[in-house]
Each structure stands twice: as structure tokens, then as C-alpha cells.
Amino acid sequence: MKNIKLLMTSFLMLAMLVSSCSPESYSLDGPIDKSDIHFEITQDLVKDPGGNTVILKNTTPGVILNWDYVTGKSDKAVQTVQYAFKGNYTIKISAVTSAGIVELDPVTVAVTQDNLNYVNDPLWTALSGGVGKKKVWIADNGKYGLAMGAMSYADPSTVVEWGNFTPNWEPEGNANSSSDADMHWGRTMTFSLEGGPFMTVNEPDGTTKESGTYFLDVNTHTLTTTGATILRPDNYIANATNWNNNIKVLKLTENQLRIAIMRTNSEGPWWYIWNFVSKEYADSYVPPVTGPTYDEGFNPTFASGELLKMITGGVGAGRVWSLDGKGNPVDWLGKGKGWTINATSSYNWGWNDDWAEAAGNSWIRFDQFGGKLNYTRSQNGVVTTGLFTIDEAKNEINLGTNTLIQNSTSWMNPTTNVIKVVKAYNNDFLQKGIWFGTSYDAGKDEWFVFHYIIP
DSSP states (O other): OOEEESOOOOSOOOOOOOOOOOOOOOOOOSOOOGGGOOEEEEEOTTTOTTOOEEEEEEOOTTOEEEEEOSSOEEOOSEEEEEOSSOEEEEEEEEEEETTEEEEOOOEEEEEOSOOGGGTOSHHHHHHHSSTTOEEEEEEOOSOSSSOSBSEEEEOTTSOOBTTBOOOSBOOSBSSTTOOHHHHTTTOEEEEEOSSSOEEEEEOTTSOEEEEEEEEEETTTTEEEEESOOOOOOGGGGGGOSOSSSSEEEEEEOSSEEEEEEEOOSTTOOOEEEEEEEEHHHHHHOOOOOOOOOOOTTBSOOOOTTHHHHHHHOSTTOEEEEEEOTTSOOEEEEETTBOOOOSGGGGBTTTBOHHHHHHHHTEEEEEEOGGGSOEEEEEETTEEEEEEOEEETTTTEEEOTTOOSSOOTTSTTOOOOSEEEEEEEOTTTHHHHOEEEEEEEETTTTEEEEEEEEOO
């Protein structure tokens, strides 16, 4: 029979978990009755005279107990829960047996005193505003000087933890392909410590969409929510299974919250990093008065004949250029700013092994031999030649019937014969190379560019 020694709960949690090893597993032939499942729920009145510390203990071999203790959930054999607020809390328990799920009788525990030490921490204050207060957060649209947008990405091999994370990609504004409808700009989430750790998600008009509780583990830097879920775009909901438990908290300050969720769908593991900003900060934010910022060398200006001399070396000379396969070979320049730092930034879905092989065995040359403007491409030993022209007003180079280095197996294969010099360095081109744009998306003000260098 159940040995229930004192009960727990109070609307706040703080689950410091004392986990044990999994119990030895036995085979159960038939259905198991709930009277055959034993557990202990005790309150440590020495540590907390008000009963704030509650220990949940599974004492039935071969059975896993799922604890829903109001402020969080766990399936550990031994789980210690610490409630900060007084109140009566009902713990729901279900047993996972070889014969199926068995719902056990819930247990209610009484916590008679507040112990606000369990939430009196700078991180709790940063998230909720402090005991007796609440704080509203919104998705960061990239306009508050804290992040480029609502979402960043990191590959699964990246270390993603408190204070230590480097996204591979940080798109501006919306999360990748999410539309404004997916993003629900204006929707808010509120973390409260007004009588308990309450969480609500509200529509822009103030209508409550979800309400529940939350727990912030300041030691492991994880966030758990129950009954309400963090803000995220609709088109990402199905991409991950863990939207509520042990969410990684990467950064939490008075104004910014960054968390990480691992993608679990058929696309394979990948870190989604979600960026939030406090609504109070967003509402009062005044952006600094500055002009647009561009990458160094973006939209270069050349004196008459300067671009021709740069790419050829001058009259009676020629220059060989190669695709920067070992450096940063491709980029997407959105509003004059790129995001790749090397080939791994877009590896396997953009840059790949075929591209690396092509870059290693190929080159192009611009020259002014024989009084003509000659273009030569050598790719894997196959040489093609032709003439080129320059439109100085547009910084465009027309390769005639030719193209840049090819990779027919890639969607990035440049098929255009007119390329634009999108980035160049008037004085440092020997060291920094040149960026040739092959396509332009007017809707995003974005250039797709290839980086060529002098080998």
C-alpha cells in the first residue's frame, strides 16, 4: 500500500532533483492493480517547517512513475521538489508498467509557509520582475539592438549552454521562412511571481491563449513550463517535441531572454535558438540614429578603368582567380550585410563536397592579351575561352557565352553570364579577393555572391 508521509506543494517550484538510477526491470505478465504500486511522498519539516521541501520516491521495482507536481513534471525514481509559496497542491501520479499506464490516486500536500528563498535569485528576478511582480516578454523582431531577429540556428555539434553558444546563422526579422502570420507578432508571454510561478500567453488584444506554471532551475539553467508554452512560430511547432521540459536557457538579463530547443523531426537534429525581449524595454527602446551598416567593400566605387585593371592586372597582363573553397566561398548579402564566415556556415545544404572539389581543381582568368579582353575558365582540366566586357556604370562584367566555375549537382550553380561586383577592395583586393554576385532578390534586397581570390 502507499506509504504517504506528509504531503507537499505550493504554487512555486524549484525542482532540485535528486535523481536515482533506474529501478531493476522485471517482467509483468498481466495488468497491475494500482494497489500494487508503492511510492512515498514526504515533506522535510526539518529543512522547511512549512513543508516546502517535498520528496517523491518510487518504491516499486519495474515500474516508472510520472510525477506531475504542479510546478513541473518528472519520471525520476527520487525527485525533490521545493515550493516557494504556501498553498495546497495536488500531485498527479501515473505508472508506466509493462501492461500499460496505470493512473494512481492523486495526493494533495499542504505547504503552510512561504519560503521565498527558493525564488530570491537574480535570474528569477530577471525573468519575472521579482517576488510579487510579473514581467511580459515578446519575440525579438531584431529592432531592439539585442539580436538580429526572433530565431538563430546552431548545428548539433555546437556547444549550446549558458553563456557559451555561437549560432551558425542569425537571419534578420522572421525566423527563416516564417510568415508574419506564423510569427504572431504582438503575442506576449508573461512570467509572474504573484502568489506563485504563473505563466500566461496572451493574444495581441489581451485575450489569454494559455495559462499555467513554470520553473526556472538556476543551477542547470533550464526552464520548464506546464500548461503554457513559449512563443514560437506556428510552422515550427511540429519540428520539435520538447517545447516545455528542460529548455536550455542561454542568456537571461533584465532585457533579453535566449533559449535553445533541439529540432527532432525528420530533417535531423539542429538547435533552434529563440530570442525574446522584455516588452517594457521594447516599448521604450529608441534606436540610435545611424545610417545603414554594410559589409566592408559593399557596392564599391571605381575610377575609370580601375575595375578592369584590378581583375586583369593591366594592359598586356592577366590575373588568375580561384573560388575561395578553403575560406568563405559563398554568401547571401542581405541589405549589404553577409552572414557566412566560412564554408561550414552553409555546408551540405549549400556549399558541399562537390563544390570543394570544383574549387580545388578550377580557376578563371581575366587578361588583356592581344589587345582584347579575354576570359578563360579551366575546370577539372577542361578549358573554355571567350571575350568579356565591363559596364563601369553598373560594376557588371559580361562573360559572353561563359560563366563562373560550375557545379551542375548544386542548386547554387551560377548559370548567368553577367556578374556584378558586389564587394571589392580597391587597395586590398590581393589579400581579400572579390565577390561576384550572380543573382539578386529584390524583395529581400539580397545578393547571392561567390568569393574569388588570387591564389
